[in-house]
Amino acid sequence: MLKTVGAALVWVSCSLMGWRIASGYRQRPRQLQTLMQALRLLRTEVDYGATPLPQALRQVAQRAPAPADRLWAKAAELLNEADMEVADALHRACSEFAPAWSLTAADWEVVCEFGQTLGTSDLVHQMQQFDVALARLANQEAEAREASRTQARLWQYAGVLGGLLLVILFY
Amino acid sequence: MSKRDRHEGLPPCPWPQVLRVCPPDVQRRLQQLPVAVLERVEELRFRTGQPLQLCSGTWDRFLHRDGGLTERFEDALLVTEEHVRRVVQVATQASLYAVEDELRRGFVTMPGGHRVGVAGRAVLSESGGIRSLRNISSVNVRIARERMGAAAPVLPYTCDRETGQPFSLLLISPPQCGKTTILRDLARAWSEGECSGQGRKVAVVDERSEIAGCVDGVPQFRLGPRTDVLDACPKAQGMLMAIRSLSPDVVITDEIGRAEDRDAVLEATHAGVSVVATAHARTLEEWRARPYMEELFRARAFDRYVVLSRRRGPGTVESVADAEGRPLPSASPRWRPEGSC
Structure with missing residues (x-):
């Protein structure tokens, strides 16, 4: 009886691990999309309203879809209250939220590199930086979507089957 | 020393807003100044490599590096590039795109109506007009004050x-x-x-x-x-x-x-x-x-x-x-x- 329960636990754990890794692959394109949507909102604030960054970031935080809203809210808070530079505020906000998100280091790098250009140039050049960041994020998103298509199911099956293999080997 | 001579607690209005644009070490020294002096100051002048100057129309002093004021620039706190960069960043709210027209005219207005004048190297457009300013080396924070009854003579x-x-x-x-x-x-x-x-x-x-x-x-x-x-x-x-x-x-x-x-x-x-x-x-x-x-x-x-x-x-x-x-x-x-x- 105990052996059966143990085998079931091993199988369920392996399946959950596989499911979790697969879930990361599925979440990444969605999270990249919310990031892009938030960047487009910020672009509108900067382009149309020439809104100063602390206020623009707060407005993006209110309107952006989850989970990107919290990232921009944190950056706005750091910029406003801790008197940090924009690049540092965005970098720290990214570092704080990175463990909870499914993005890769390359994805975060795009956001942080964009943060280094934010607020440092005139409107024309700022728009160019937005376009570059959005294009890079779109590439990352296409790659994430492809990875999700091929890897998510693979990891899900690998978890279930790996668990079964362990059970067979040890049973 | 009376309370008016020596600052206790928060500096008088409009200083909280002005202090916010100042770098922390300058903030600390300014906060130690007597209220009577703060009320007199109309401009804070940051010039890279030069002493930090506090002045009104007929009066000027430098901020002493150990606190207080001095007339000798040898004893004064020297302004660094970092000081100027910090003032510009806070005054523009880290958003140069939002103040590019103002910068072209040589100043930015910060919350509270205080005018931050800047001097640096002008970047010219093809038509010969000023496109922007870079290498900002001087900043003049002009303090705006609300005076009820100021218009009485008029x-x-x-x-x-x-x-x-x-x-x-x-x-x-x-x-x-x-x-x-x-x-x-x-x-x-x-x-x-x-x-x-x-x-x-x-x-x-x-x-x-x-x-x-x-x-x-x-x-x-x-x-x-x-x-x-x-x-x-x-x-x-x-x-x-x-x-x-x-x-x-x-x-x-x-x-x-x-x-x-x-x-x-x-x-x-x-x-x-x-x-x-x-x-x-x-x-x-x-x-x-x-x-x-x-x-x-x-x-x-x-x-x-x-x-x-x-x-x-x-x-x-x-x-x-x-x-x-x-x-x-x-x-x-x-x-x-x-x-x-």
Whole structure:
């Protein structure tokens, strides 16, 4: 009886691990999309309203879809209250939220590199930086979507089957 | 040492906003200064590699590196590139794209209406105009103060004593004579009915956000209950917008001098709206000699010209003239800086 329960636990754990890794692959394109949507909102604030960054970031935080809203809210808070530079505020906000998100280091790098250009140039050049960041994020998103298509199911099956293999080997 | 001599607790208004743009080490030293000194300071001058200068029109000192003030620049705190960069970053709210037009004109207005003037290397456009400023090496933080009653010496010239009809009024003076402070108080006085006994609708066209000191569109200074503010709006366009959409009795704006300003003032005065404005010059004749301004004078656009100086302190009324430039008798009690804010 105990052996059966143990085998079931091993199988369920392996399946959950596989499911979790697969879930990361599925979440990444969605999270990249919310990031892009938030960047487009910020672009509108900067382009149309020439809104100063602390206020623009707060407005993006209110309107952006989850989970990107919290990232921009944190950056706005750091910029406003801790008197940090924009690049540092965005970098720290990214570092704080990175463990909870499914993005890769390359994805975060795009956001942080964009943060280094934010607020440092005139409107024309700022728009160019937005376009570059959005294009890079779109590439990352296409790659994430492809990875999700091929890897998510693979990891899900690998978890279930790996668990079964362990059970067979040890049973 | 009295409480007034030695600062205890928070520095007086408007220092919290000014201190916020200062680098932490400068903040600390400024906070240690006596209130009487802080009340006197009109400008903070940051120049890379030079001592940090605190000054008003007739007085200046350097900030001592160990705290307090000094007249010897050898003992003064030297301004670094990091100091200047920090002031510019906070003053522009880290958003150069939002202030590029202002930077092109050499200054940025920060929350509270304080003007941050900058000097650096100009980047020119193909047409030869200034595209932007880079390598900013000097920053001048001009502290805006709200002085209730600052307009008192000017009030007798603001309207027709018999009909109560608002006069179009031009305040003329060199920089740092209190024009904007008086203009701000005039907006409040018109709006609250201090000028003619009856409150009037006032439209403030605040191109550089100095008169109302708007933060997120909300005026930081008391401008009265009948005042609308067109914040950061170009003067000429703003005056026409105000006339068309806000039906003001008085339009108030700062520093006229361009051809489009002249056209807008004429348009307003011909539309039956009184204009209260300021201009840089030492005398009425000097103002008339400026481009486009003689046409305004000839068209009798203004009913009264008030020339200000700081001979007996900021806001000293030197002379008052009517629409044809004839002098009128004037009395100029100096307004008290105490008890403001």
